[in-house]
Amino acid sequence: MRLSRYFLPTLRENPAEAQIVSHRLMLRAGLIRQSAAGIYSWLPLGLRVLKNIERIVREEQDRSGAVELLMPTIQSADLWRESGRYDAYGKEMLRITDRHEREMLFGPTNEELITAIVRDSIKSYRDLPLNLYHIQWKFRDEVRPRFGVMRGREFLMKDAYSFDIDKEAARRAYEKMFVAYLRTYARLGLKAIPMAADTGPIGGDMSHEFIILADTGESAVFCHGDLVDYDILGTEVDFDGDLSPIIKRWTGLYAATDEKHDEARFEAEVPANKRIAARGIEVGHIFYFGTKYSKPMGAVVAGPNGESIELEMGSYGIGVSRLMGAIIEASHDDNGIIWPDSVAPFKVALINLKSGDATVDGACDKLYAALEAAGVDVLYDDTGERAGSKFATADLIGLPWQLHVGPRGLANGVVEVKSRKTGERREIAIDDVVDVLVKA
Amino acid sequence: MRLSRYFLPTLRENPAEAQIVSHRLMLRAGLIRQSAAGIYSWLPLGLRVLKNIERIVREEQDRSGAVELLMPTIQSADLWRESGRYDAYGKEMLRITDRHEREMLFGPTNEELITAIVRDSIKSYRDLPLNLYHIQWKFRDEVRPRFGVMRGREFLMKDAYSFDIDKEAARRAYEKMFVAYLRTYARLGLKAIPMAADTGPIGGDMSHEFIILADTGESAVFCHGDLVDYDILGTEVDFDGDLSPIIKRWTGLYAATDEKHDEARFEAEVPANKRIAARGIEVGHIFYFGTKYSKPMGAVVAGPNGESIELEMGSYGIGVSRLMGAIIEASHDDNGIIWPDSVAPFKVALINLKSGDATVDGACDKLYAALEAAGVDVLYDDTGERAGSKFATADLIGLPWQLHVGPRGLANGVVEVKSRKTGERREIAIDDVVDVLVKA
Numbered sequence: 001m002r003l004s005r006y007f008l009p010t011l012r013e014n015p016a017e018a019q020i021v022s023h024r025l026m027l028r029a030g031l032i033r034q035s036a037a038g039i040y041s042w043l044p045l046g047l048r049v050l051k052n053i054e055r056i057v058r059e060e061q062d063r064s065g066a067v068e069l070l071m072p073t074i075q076s077a078d079l080w081r082e083s084g085r086y087d088a089y090g091k092e093m094l095r096i097t098d099r100h101e102r103e104m105l106f107g108p109t110n111e112e113l114i115t116a117i118v119r120d121s122i123k124s125y126r127d128l129p130l131n132l133y134h135i136q137w138k139f140r141d142e143v144r145p146r147f148g149v150m151r152g153r154e155f156l157m158k159d160a161y162s163f164d165i166d167k168e169a170a171r172r173a174y175e176k177m178f179v180a181y182l183r184t185y186a187r188l189g190l191k192a193i194p195m196a197a198d199t200g201p202i203g204g205d206m207s208h209e210f211i212i213l214a215d216t217g218e219s220a221v222f223c224h225g226d227l228v229d230y231d232i233l234g235t236e237v238d239f240d241g242d243l244s245p246i247i248k249r250w251t252g253l254y255a256a257t258d259e260k261h262d263e264a265r266f267e268a269e270v271p272a273n274k275r276i277a278a279r280g281i282e283v284g285h286i287f288y289f290g291t292k293y294s295k296p297m298g299a300v301v302a303g304p305n306g307e308s309i310e311l312e313m314g315s316y317g318i319g320v321s322r323l324m325g326a327i328i329e330a331s332h333d334d335n336g337i338i339w340p341d342s343v344a345p346f347k348v349a350l351i352n353l354k355s356g357d358a359t360v361d362g363a364c365d366k367l368y369a370a371l372e373a374a375g376v377d378v379l380y381d382d383t384g385e386r387a388g389s390k391f392a393t394a395d396l397i398g399l400p401w402q403l404h405v406g407p408r409g410l411a412n413g414v415v416e417v418k419s420r421k422t423g424e425r426r427e428i429a430i431d432d433v434v435d436v437l438v439k440a
Numbered sequence: 441m442r443l444s445r446y447f448l449p450t451l452r453e454n455p456a457e458a459q460i461v462s463h464r465l466m467l468r469a470g471l472i473r474q475s476a477a478g479i480y481s482w483l484p485l486g487l488r489v490l491k492n493i494e495r496i497v498r499e500e501q502d503r504s505g506a507v508e509l510l511m512p513t514i515q516s517a518d519l520w521r522e523s524g525r526y527d528a529y530g531k532e533m534l535r536i537t538d539r540h541e542r543e544m545l546f547g548p549t550n551e552e553l554i555t556a557i558v559r560d561s562i563k564s565y566r567d568l569p570l571n572l573y574h575i576q577w578k579f580r581d582e583v584r585p586r587f588g589v590m591r592g593r594e595f596l597m598k599d600a601y602s603f604d605i606d607k608e609a610a611r612r613a614y615e616k617m618f619v620a621y622l623r624t625y626a627r628l629g630l631k632a633i634p635m636a637a638d639t640g641p642i643g644g645d646m647s648h649e650f651i652i653l654a655d656t657g658e659s660a661v662f663c664h665g666d667l668v669d670y671d672i673l674g675t676e677v678d679f680d681g682d683l684s685p686i687i688k689r690w691t692g693l694y695a696a697t698d699e700k701h702d703e704a705r706f707e708a709e710v711p712a713n714k715r716i717a718a719r720g721i722e723v724g725h726i727f728y729f730g731t732k733y734s735k736p737m738g739a740v741v742a743g744p745n746g747e748s749i750e751l752e753m754g755s756y757g758i759g760v761s762r763l764m765g766a767i768i769e770a771s772h773d774d775n776g777i778i779w780p781d782s783v784a785p786f787k788v789a790l791i792n793l794k795s796g797d798a799t800v801d802g803a804c805d806k807l808y809a810a811l812e813a814a815g816v817d818v819l820y821d822d823t824g825e826r827a828g829s830k831f832a833t834a835d836l837i838g839l840p841w842q843l844h845v846g847p848r849g850l851a852n853g854v855v856e857v858k859s860r861k862t863g864e865r866r867e868i869a870i871d872d873v874v875d876v877l878v879k880a
Contacts, residue, residue: 005505005507006507007507007509007561007570007572009561009562033557033560033561035511035512035515035516035519035553035556035557036512036514036515036516036542036544037542039512039514039515039516040512041509041510041511041512041553041557042509042510042511043509043557044507044508044509044572046509047508047509047510050510065445067445067446067447067484068484068487069447069481069482069483069484069486069487070481070482070487070490071475071481071482072475072476072479072480072481072577072594073513073546073577073579073594074476074479074534074546074579074593074594075475075476075479076475076476076479079475091539092539094514094536094538096534096536096546098534098581099531099532099581099583102476102477104476106513106514106536106546113475113481116475117473117475117481117483120473121447121449121473122449130447132447132484137512137513137577139513139514141538141539143539153514154512154513154514
């Protein structure tokens, strides 16, 4: 993409309204713009990152055996009356009356709707197990939206819902999601620790939050320090096999959110020098809640002997848009964002140090075409800005690699490649640079 | 995908509520389920088609130079007061009051919001031209939603907005979208005819609707018969070049929607034997409306001499979810849907004619793995249903190719390949079939 044809409105100054670094950087780097309180537009660069996060979440859901569908944003209030949550949910639910005076709502979550779909579609235990997910915009009318996309009102969530014939099968579904979540965060370059959590308005009796430790986190969390050093899961997980060793390893040490924290247990189970009491950002939440929805909503199937069995359910959420903020909180420096390779909006910032100079323009055009042809996503800064400003923008938007092309280097047949993460700069022969960046 | 692990709730009977064939088939083939009046959930198979349509729309927008971003669904009423449309829009706008009693709405379209974003982000004529699009759920509170996704309330739309420095540049932007739309429909396997159209609530003085002729269409349309036979655009369009020959060719013959129809002109310009008066389905609508929004909203840039210039704008919509209905209206038979290759949810239905038979199961497993490894999307019917039922389902869901694997063929080293479109069946050596289907 040529920057001259792109839409990347960066800001030089720190916006006054942004209290945390991810919010500041998302505004400054032209990733988002606020459209109303807690409601954001995703500018082109931000949308590319959002789609990369979404893709990784989707791939790991698919790998675990979950099946994607898509439920609408607007739901009928009647559906929520079936579960009893319409009155219980409170002011965070955005309630709507349509032109025929029917009560509707903007879905904050989808337990009721998916239960209705499954109830109306499957009849037999042979249709189970089933884990259905979607990635859709949700709305929660936060009383005080803040921290940019970290606590917005309209946000993108992946929510999965498992349906099983009995508790043992439901536990397997829960374990699959637990492991899929670990893999997802690892691929996003994040260290997220599963912690025993409260079930809140979803209900249920087993729940974990996935937490990233960060000073800017909204909740207090407590865990055994060894969890922070646990290495990341490899790619080879057999989701049809026994996942309990992975689960045991990650749940064997103390880790709890504020609501579930038990100081006496913490002190008894964790040696003093391993006790971590920190702030955390919640980036996922999984629940097992049995028949909480299937019972009132009549979601049953016929069992092997024809008996009617209420479905055992769980639900599993990942805050896709919030993850962008969490990634930036975890990966930035004073100059801007440092995107992990897996979610970077482009891999390379190609910087023309002397736009208008025929030799440099020609070399840049060639490199740009060659990189694109090799499948490398490039943002080519072909604008008339001065070099210093182009460097600052490239650092701010945080693409993994910068390619500096100027008259001095070209005279010697070289260009400069800079790693945004390490800051290291290398001169590379112009004929080798495509190959180097393909492999980088 | 193994059907035993998928979620494909097909219906044997025609649903009583569905009046047109696309609605019936979308329900029967397990593509959608109604969640409320005019609001649908997209089941896994339907979502795959929706994503394919979306991908083609996106690719052609990108090719034309438009840049993707994503605006939220919920907007502030104040923004619409700036343009004067808040009061003017009528009951189709879903109006919402949030917990702080602020007036909001579910966006039916995005002229105001995109104008605000551009106004606040660019300052100079050098930042133009700019064409920004998004693919987002919209809501229009139809008084009588009907025909499934063809006239739903919550629907997926691609809407693009062009910003230019003068009328001539705005016309070029309009022409690019005109051509991008022709290409988009062609890739979707649709023959859509651009017709002079009314500008309605968007406003403006130049507008075309893209119309598919179909008996089930909601509007009356009139055109020269030769337009129906115009061949489809090739892949080689230079969007930076002169597009006027293409525009002239497509706008040179009479074609108008009901609102714009002029019977006297029709009879004068079109020979009697070429006059087509038919029903049509609108699948796209493009507008040029100059400064209708930029003027009241103060969207200006500094021109070459520092003067303040109001932006010239156009907007360009494609009904992404509606297109699925339109494609089915155009491509089905008595047995079900016939998907064009470009949007088919899977390329191949692999049908095990004797599930439980070790030889057949083994052969199917091998073929399934080999096809997937070769990059062919396969839906493998590994269920215990009888063969006749599997054939009916495969015809109903309309994948382009069926692969029938049974004991008799295997004994001779062959499998049967059926084209859904032509009905033609061929016996193919089992060792060749992957290759045949890769190339099909």
